[in-house]
Amino acid sequence: xxxxxxVEYDGGVILAADxxxxxxxxxxxxxxxxxxxxxxxxxxxVSGPNADxxxxxxxxxxxxxxxxxxxxxxxxxxxxxxxxxxxxxxxALRKGPYQVNVLLGGYxxxxxxxxxxxxxxxxxxxxxxxxxxxxxxxxxxxxMDRDWKEGLTxxxxxxxxxxxxxxxxVRFLISQPxxxxxxxxxxxxxxxxxxxxxxxx
Amino acid sequence: MSYDRAITVFSPxxxxxxxxxxxxxxxRGSTAIGVRGADCVVLAVERRALAKLQDSRTxxxxxxxxxxxxxxxxxxxxxxxxxxxxxxxxxxSYRLSCEDxxxxxxxxxxxxxxxxxxxxxxxxxxxxxxxxxxxFSEPENGEEKGKPVLYQTDPAGxxxxxxxxxxxxxxxxxxxxFLEKNYQDDMSEELAIKLSIQALLEVVDSGAKNMEICxxxxxxxxxxxxxxxxxxIVKEIESEIEEGKKSTTTEGDDEE
Numbered sequence: 001x002x003x004x005x006x007v008e009y010d011g012g013v014i015l016a017a018d019x020x021x022x023x024x025x026x027x028x029x030x031x032x033x034x035x036x037x038x039x040x041x042x043x044x045x046v047s048g049p050n051a052d053x054x055x056x057x058x059x060x061x062x063x064x065x066x067x068x069x070x071x072x073x074x075x076x077x078x079x080x081x082x083x084x085x086x087x088x089x090x091x092a093l094r095k096g097p098y099q100v101n102v103l104l105g106g107y108x109x110x111x112x113x114x115x116x117x118x119x120x121x122x123x124x125x126x127x128x129x130x131x132x133x134x135x136x137x138x139x140x141x142x143x144m145d146r147d148w149k150e151g152l153t154x155x156x157x158x159x160x161x162x163x164x165x166x167x168x169x170v171r172f173l174i175s176q177p178x179x180x181x182x183x184x185x186x187x188x189x190x191x192x193x194x195x196x197x198x199x200x201x
Numbered sequence: 202m203s204y205d206r207a208i209t210v211f212s213p214x215x216x217x218x219x220x221x222x223x224x225x226x227x228x229r230g231s232t233a234i235g236v237r238g239a240d241c242v243v244l245a246v247e248r249r250a251l252a253k254l255q256d257s258r259t260x261x262x263x264x265x266x267x268x269x270x271x272x273x274x275x276x277x278x279x280x281x282x283x284x285x286x287x288x289x290x291x292x293x294s295y296r297l298s299c300e301d302x303x304x305x306x307x308x309x310x311x312x313x314x315x316x317x318x319x320x321x322x323x324x325x326x327x328x329x330x331x332x333x334x335x336x337f338s339e340p341e342n343g344e345e346k347g348k349p350v351l352y353q354t355d356p357a358g359x360x361x362x363x364x365x366x367x368x369x370x371x372x373x374x375x376x377x378x379f380l381e382k383n384y385q386d387d388m389s390e391e392l393a394i395k396l397s398i399q400a401l402l403e404v405v406d407s408g409a410k411n412m413e414i415c416x417x418x419x420x421x422x423x424x425x426x427x428x429x430x431x432x433x434i435v436k437e438i439e440s441e442i443e444e445g446k447k448s449t450t451t452e453g454d455d456e457e
Binding site: 062 | 261265266268290293296
């Protein structure tokens with residue numbers, strides 16, 4: 001039921017996710033931040049049961065921090081981070097699978113390029129220019145197919161994301177009033193806007 | 202019967218010889234000094250002369266074990282690498298479980314516990330290193346900032362907190378006496394740096410390229426001093442010594 005999507009543009013990636021934490025017919029909270037920061041210039045938008053979501057993202061984030069610390073501050077590329085995350089999902093698959101679908105976006109300072117990877121809960125991964133997880137894909141992929149092109153600016157990418165959110169809010173059965181939108185570029189991972197402040201407890 | 206081969210065997214007079222030999226290995230290592238100031242901790246290490254063809258950047262004696270804790274060691278470099286890696290994993294593991302940074306004391310205790318384990322198991326030898334762990338404690342009881350802390354561990358597996366300490370090098374004992382004589386409580390960062398460099402100059406040849414100075418500030422932020430900065434302070438200290446020698450007849454009267 002979660003919605004997570006991402007759009008790559010020239011110099012960065014926009015990640016957006018709905019903010020509902022729900023199970024069955026009950027909404028536990030509506031200000032959840034499902035886009036976890038992995039390193040200074042990468043983040044993972046995740047959909048799935050809250051337990052797996054938190055467990056998996058914290059585990060990956062701490063292991064990436066360990067790598068950086070153990071290697072004298074060397075930052076792992078987005079490519080490496082995505083493959084590491086996929087590897088962990090794959091290993092857990094036949095033991096105790098994480099039921100999480102991931103969109104991992106990051107900016108590599110060394111090459112000045114941004115990249116976006118989509119990984120599903122069976123640990124199938126592809127590098128994409130834009131992606132959707134959940135029912136949202138039925139509504140949003142067609143919009144992205146039509147509007148995405150090479151060399152988008154940040155504002156154009158945000159416009160595509162907002163178009164997708166509007167489409168969902170009109171046509172998707174499940175009401176998702178709050179979305180959090182983040183941008184990953186050379187400045188790092190920053191919040192562009194949110195429907196409800198994740199810090200409010 | 203030789204009581205010094207197996208680690209798990211006491212000698213009749215209560216010595217664990219392997220541990221004492223490990224301490225000797227530490228003495229053969231290069232010197233590391235830690236000085237606690239009012240709002241910083243200074244770690245100063247001796248950089249032994251490198252082979253001409255060696256890249257000096259690949260020799261790291263002051264490392265971060267966590268975002269907020271910095272470690273300097275004396276002794277076997279390879280043993281240090283293993284122990285540091287274990288500590289780094291432990292720090293991240295603590296962060297994963299507790300969603301909070303481990304205190305410097307926790308990490309010092311962990312290192313000491315690990316070093317002790319290797320003195321009580323068969324088939325292994327102790328780690329031949331002593332460490333100095335620097336960082337800041339959490340603010341408590343309405344304080345605004347944390348306090349600087351300096352911990353030391355040794356091959357026997359003990360850990361303790363110090364205002365200033367020296368590990369490694371043949372002259373550790375006399376350096377400790379030097380520090381005892383010249384240490385003052387609540388020193389400014391400038392004075393703490395000066396004291397560490399003064400102490401290090403007693404054992405290394407003059408020159409910034411033979412030492413590495415690191416200042417740890419609030420929040421455990423590590424900052425390695427640039428060579429030029431260190432050189433300036435070294436020259437300052439040396440000129441003071443010169444003036445001291447000229448104006449008095451007693452030898453080596455360092456100011457303060």
